[in-house]
Amino acid sequence: MSGRSSDVVIVLDDEHDQSHNRVHDEHESITGSHTDQQLMMTNHNNNYDDELRKKNKRSNSWHKLGRSDSLEVESGKVGNNHHHHGHGHAGSKAVDWSTILRLAFQSIGVIYGDIGTSPLYVYASTFTDGIKHNDDILGVLSLILYTITLIPVIKYIFIVLRATDNGEGGTFALYSLICRYAKVGLIPSQQAEDRDVSNYQLESPNDGGARRASNLKSKLENSLFSKYFLLFATMLGTSMVIGDGVLTPCISVLSAVGGIKEATSFMTEDRIVWVSIAILICLFLVQRFGTDKVGYCFAPLICIWFAFIAGVGLYNFIKYDPKVIKALNPKYIIDYFQRNKKQAWVSLGGVVLAVTGTEALFADVGHFNVLSIQISMCAVTYPSLVLAYIGQASYLRQHNDQVANTFYESIPGSFYWPMFVVAVCAAIIASQAMISGTFSIIQQSLSLGCFPRVKVIHTSAKYAGQVYIPEVNYLLMLACVAVTAGFKTTAKIGNAYGIAVVFVMTLTSSFLVLIMIVIWKTHILLVISFVLLIGSVELLYLSSVLYKFDQGGYLPLAFAAVLVTIMYVWNYVYRMKYNYELNHKISPDKVKEITENTKLCRMPGLAMFYSELVHGIPPIFEHYVANVPALHSVLVFVSIKSLPISKVAAEDRFLFRRVKPCEFNVFRCVVRYGYTDVRNQHESFERMLVDSLKGFIAEDLWLSEIDSKNGNLIENGGDHEDNADGHHKPIIERQYEDKEELEVVEQAWRAGVVHLMGENEVVARKGSGLAKKILINYAFNFLRRNLRQSEKVFEIPHKRLLKVGMTYEL
Incomplete structure (x- = not known):
């Protein structure tokens, strides 16, 4: 392994990174033809002496710094172009107003279906015992x-949307931000260098904020309990969002279809339930086609829905009781609590349903941008909802007895059927948005090792976030059918829904307070104000919805308990497996001994050994050689690594290094993904990997040619490669080896690729406690046997897959 390729020197300034990027950019621009390559080499020579002087200036201090394997240092370093390049990315600059307005229109159909359909059931869920x-x-x-x-507009629109992770939102975005600024991640492949990936370079506004941030960061990093608690909170938030994905279709469709009983007595409650179930089954069956194919009609339909509810609300407000406008005086809230006391507090569980789906504002920001969502919320959604609720209140002031079905009762007679049709469409769209959001958040937890392996299908070439997960889709469908058939009314489902909604909001606020202190370094008075104003309101709502635990509120908590258990079991064993491989990794001397073994047969072809181990060679290699005394002409140890960022650019996906001795053509490769990257792209994974490997060798060859044009750098203190006996290799010899190596890889690729994976049997080691044995031997192995294996996730051809059986005693 050459000095340039095998080792990296840790430099304490930015000069080296800048020079490397310039060399890399020039290399990328000349790969088209040999003529262009020569031209760029000539142009590069003009600046090369400056680069050489910079190298020589630092060479005297390099020996004082420790040398380490370059993969361990550089595997977390990707370029600054990992932004989400989808339409209207939040981090993009200079977006024209026409694009912003188009995104604002599109966001109405994707984001606001859930909160927009809340007027269907809020008053009925609040006044469950009638109006006193x-x-x-x-x-x-x-x-x-x-x-x-307070919550959707002030909290989410103007505060939470500032906490995007390079344009991506949601629970995992907040967790990944915290992990990048403080060493609180428990995922074993994370390293300190991973934090350099982030584009967030926030300056401290004052020294007090910086000291406070440093103190809290230190406490988080030194507390194992804090690390586990943050991971648990992230899993809990994820589970609650998945619970939303079950409850939103149930309550939205059931509420919309229930309106038909106002038009005909033929539709009994049981028949409404069965019609709702039929719609839900159809909704889940069409998920495999992807929302992109029907997405174009979402925004116009939701816009029509908002126009209808705003128009009806304005009509009712003028016709029945315009004096309800005095409700803007918060004195009526105090009077309401004084009259009803405990019952008023209990009714808050119904009021909070007015903000269902608010989390979608944050979770779906990656598809649009912050400004477009702010415009669509403030200009369309918020005014329409205000008019809808005011209009229903005006109607109820004269029709107290009709609160159980306020929405449909308040519709003018001739307008009933158009409103019914649009309501059902809006309910389906709201359900569609939450189901898609559930797929996305499961994909994120899967990428961070927090969810069992499932197949993620990318359904849209246009929108990166649109994915479909077959196993999860059918489980959600069964859950929705069971909930709708079991509960039958929106009142009980509303109790369950409220808990899921408020839990997610409270967790988001908790993460946001950490981000305010550690990352934004917000003034302490503003943090206290946020906690007192937003936090106290959300805790009040949380206490109210928990009161209805036995009236359906147990459902999302039961969902969450099951999901968190599954996620924790998988993540716990995932981390233990990684640590086992780390503790049993093969030393460089052992690799050299194996590859130099004359009894080993080298056959044509390229072998890929898969492992999640980033540090060193996994134990599967030694186990394989002990059973099969033959090695392919080129070996690549592939390590899959998830970085705590949203996306990794394609050009930064693969990182290669040689494994000594170089003449045996052994490489290590780290394949880097962000938590929203879809791994099974349409292009062959092995094709991309081999192309990147050849590019790595070609780049090394190109740099060697540049070196040879400017003289032997060894004499000037520059880069060099050591022979086995410790002497320096001439650059010409290194060039020859690089060219030969490129030909060997090409021949190996043509001879065929073989994929080798460990068929790991995971068991608790002897002497383990009963809980550990149950968790590993039964719970984890049950999940592993009943879900997809790695080769299916990466779409590895079955004909070219070899599995090496190993037993891990954890």
Whole structure:
């Protein structure tokens, strides 16, 4: 392994990275033809002396710094072009207004279906026992207006949307941000250098904030409990969002279809339930086609829905009781609590349903940008919802007895059927958005080793975030059918829904407080104000929804308990397996001994050994050689690594290094993914890997040719490669070896590629406790046997797959 390729020197300034990037950019621009290559070499020579002087200037201090394997240092370093290049990325600059307005229009169909259909059931879920006092309507209206102003608008639109991870939002985005700024991640492949990936370079506004951030960061990093708690909170938030994916279709479709009983007595409650189930089954069956094929009609339909509810609301407001506008006075909230006391607190579980789907604002920001979502919320969604709730309140002031079905009762007679059709369409769209969001968040947890392996299908070439997971889709469908058939009414489902909604909001606020202190270094008074204003309101709502635990509220907590258990079991064993491989990795001397063994037969072809181990050669290699005394002409040890960033650019996906001795053509490769990257792309994984390997060798050859044009750098203190006996190799000899190596790889590729994976039997080691044995021997192995294996996730051809059986005693 050459000095340039085998080792890396840790440099304490940015000069080396800048010079490397210039060389790399020039190399990328000349790969088209040999003529262009020669031209670029000539142009490069003009600046090469400057680069050489910089190298020589540092060479005296390099020996004082430790040398380490370049993969261990550089595997976390990717370029600054890992941005999400989807339409209207949040981090993009100079987006024209026409694009912003187009994105704002599109976001209406994707993001606001859930919160937009809330008027179907909010008043019915709040006044479950009927209206006791006419002014109670004003108190509840005041609560609704201030809640949708405080949480969706103030908290999410103007505060939370600032906490995007390079344009991506959601629970994992917040967790990944915290992991990058503090060493709190428990995923074993993360390294300190991974934090350099982030484009967030936030300056401290004051020394006090910096000291506070440093103290909290230190406490988090030194507390194992904090690390586990953050991971658990992330898993819990993810589980609650998945619970939303089950409950949103149930309550939205059931509420919309339930309106038909106002038009005909033929539709009994049981028949409404069965019609709703039929719609839900159809909805899940079409998921495999992808939302991209029907997505173009979402935004117009939701816009029509908002126009309808705003128009009907305005009509009712003018016709029945314009005086409800006095509900803007928060005094009516105080009066409502004084009159109803405990029952008023319990009714908050219904009021909070007015902000269902708010988390989608944050989770789906990666498909649009912050400004477009702010415009669509403030210009369309918020005014329409305010008019809808005010109009229903005006109607209820004169029709107290019709609160159980307020939405449809308040519709003018001739407008009923158009509203019914649009309501059902809006409910289906709201369900579609939450189902798609569930797929996305499972994909993120899968990439961070927090979810069992499932197949992720990319359904759209246009929108990177649109994915489909077959196993999860059918499990969600069964859960939705069971919930709808079991609960039958929106009242009980509403109790369950409220807990899932408020839990996710509270967890988001908790993560946001950490980000405010550690990353943004916000003034402490602003942090306290946020906690007192937003946090206290959310905790009040949380206490209310938990009160209805036995009235359906147990459902999302039961979902979450099952999902968190599955995620924890998988993540726990995932980390233990990694640590086992790390502790049993093969030393460089052992690799050299194996490859130099004259009894080993070298046959044509390229072999890829898969492992999640980033540090060193995995034990599967020695186990394979002990059973099969033959090696292919080229060996590549492939390590899969998930970085705590949203996306890794294709040109930064693969990182190669040689393994000594170089003449045996052994390489290590780290394949890097962000948590929103889809791994099974349409292009062959092995084709991309081999092309990148040849590019790595060609780049090394090109740099050697540049060196030879400028004289032997060894005499000037530059890069060199050591022979086995410790003497330096001439650059010409290194060039010859690089060219030969390139030909060997090409011949190996033509001879065929073989994929080798460990068929690991994981068991608890002797002497382990009962809990550990149950967790590993039964729970984990049950999940592993019933879910997809790695080769299916990476779409490895079955005919060219070899599995090496190993037993890991953890």
